[in-house]
Amino acid sequence: MKKSDVDIIKQWIEYTGAESAPEGFSKKVMSRIELEKAYLYANPINKRFVLGTVLVFTTLIILALTLPSAREYYWINIVIGKLSGLFSEIPDSFSIPGIMIFARYIFYVSGGIIVFVLMDRFLSKFLVPQKG
């Protein structure tokens, strides 16, 4: 074997060997691991979550831009119309001033609350650490 063919570094490394980790290394690492709780069981924000969020917002924006203004609140008006029918049957003695405006606000507010609750459940599924 020619001297140039000999990989002296490889030979030396094989001959001298590698160092072992210091005494008590594993114990030190595990004591640090003991302090770690949240990281392991938290699902990282994944592509599905990002894609879902983008889809929801894109859909809402597209709907807002493309729905004809004549149809604005079309289905909401149907519901409110039905509610008005109910309220019109209530005797005058039971009527409250501005009840229709109040009913309309209840509709929007409860809708908003439902959207926020759903969003909260959706986000917590991805972000809150799961036990055990």
Add this chain to the structure above:
Amino acid sequence: MESISTDRYYINLILSGNKEAFSSIVERHKDNVYNLALKICGNREDAEEVAQDSFVKAFRALSSFKGKSSFATWLYRIVYNTSMTFVRKNKLDILRLEEFPVDCVDFIRSNAMEEEAEIEYMKILLSYAMQKLDHEDRAIVTMHYYQDLSYSEICSITGLSRSNIKVRLFRTRKKMQEIIEKNMIKELKYEKV
């Protein structure tokens, strides 16, 4: 193959809530992790700190390990990145000594080439040659020689191309060989090893 499936077994245990199973992972990989950090950092204190940090980072990111590469390759990538960040942040420089420490030569001569003294001397000389390299080259040498990783694994860990790694290894080997030959005492020959 057995090693990969064993790692997977412990990872599944950890992800199902058995945190203690991580100690098996540490036991299996601690020497390689420590050695890689040691060769890049160049001293034992920093290497231990970096190796510990790497294991903690690996633990935190364990749920994101998809098994596209082996667990060892994934872990070494964390060690490599943590070590490189550490040496850059702390501005750990490559060794500037022009001459090999004379003490070592005296030591080996006074011990009349006993085998233990000889190995110790070779270790010091190797370490000296390694410390003359830049941190990235040290990492490549360690992964290639000490950990016997393939080129594709080293590419995956360092993010460097295959040809770049081959060229760097060739140059590094030459440089280390020159340093060793220059500083080797006459009594110690290649034939000895």
